[in-house]
Amino acid sequence: MAVGAGILRVPKEAKKGEIVKVQMVITHPMEPGTRKDPQTGQLIPAYHLTKLEVFFNDKTVSVIDMGGGVSANPFIGLTLKVEESGIVKISYEDNKGGKWEKTAEIKVV
Amino acid sequence: MDRRRFLVLSVLGVASLTFVPGLMRTSLAASKLEEDIQKRLGVSLSQIKESADVKLQAPTIAESGANVPVSVESDIPVEKVDSIWIFVDNNPSPWITDVKLTPMNGKVYFATRIKMGQTSNVRAILKLKDGSYLMATKEVKVTVGGCG
Numbered sequence: 240m241a242v243g244a245g246i247l248r249v250p251k252e253a254k255k256g257e258i259v260k261v262q263m264v265i266t267h268p269m270e271p272g273t274r275k276d277p278q279t280g281q282l283i284p285a286y287h288l289t290k291l292e293v294f295f296n297d298k299t300v301s302v303i304d305m306g307g308g309v310s311a312n313p314f315i316g317l318t319l320k321v322e323e324s325g326i327v328k329i330s331y332e333d334n335k336g337g338k339w340e341k342t343a344e345i346k347v348v
Numbered sequence: 349m350d351r352r353r354f355l356v357l358s359v360l361g362v363a364s365l366t367f368v369p370g371l372m373r374t375s376l377a378a379s380k381l382e383e384d385i386q387k388r389l390g391v392s393l394s395q396i397k398e399s400a401d402v403k404l405q406a407p408t409i410a411e412s413g414a415n416v417p418v419s420v421e422s423d424i425p426v427e428k429v430d431s432i433w434i435f436v437d438n439n440p441s442p443w444i445t446d447v448k449l450t451p452m453n454g455k456v457y458f459a460t461r462i463k464m465g466q467t468s469n470v471r472a473i474l475k476l477k478d479g480s481y482l483m484a485t486k487e488v489k490v491t492v493g494g495c496g
Contacts, residue, residue: 258454271463273440300452308436308444310415310461310494317447320454 271307414494438468
């Protein structure tokens, strides 16, 4: 998968007031900038996600700051209290200016 | 005379036993971890108290340092919590990530996977809205590092 591609997983349906898990995996090398190429001995430049925001119906749920200490292809799990049907949106960016978005829907039944 | 010398020696002995380990600890730990915590949280590590209210889950032995699953959970109401911070003592840069929570999260929970260069303590620090900090620490043994 291409860098920046993401998978956002939420339950399709939830009861009103239920606390559900929001899980995501993003394809990204997460180079910390401190590693050396074993062949050339040159530092591999930093290339990692810096910020990830989670929204529900355009209201901020969580803001995550991260650096090169998070594993490659980062997995993140959070919780969300669902009071109404709506759209979960994640938007994330890396230190080279890449920006992506991903959405998923939850229905209150 | 002998008795006096004995007394002096014993006082010195006790003093060295109590003070020297303390000195060693501070000089060793005036490390990147403390600098990082001071810089990012604005408090020193010694001011943060350990609490059983913060539940940090991490493997005792990690198969690979490149991918160590870590999760932080707490029964403290999310309304009282500002953010969750994760640090690894012996990493080249100890700060891993921080998460701002809101009441919309419903509860205090965060899971991710982190890199570890070597066997080290993992720390989860909860910043509360009243300005205090709570911490949970767990040692994770790493057989193959994931930082270089």
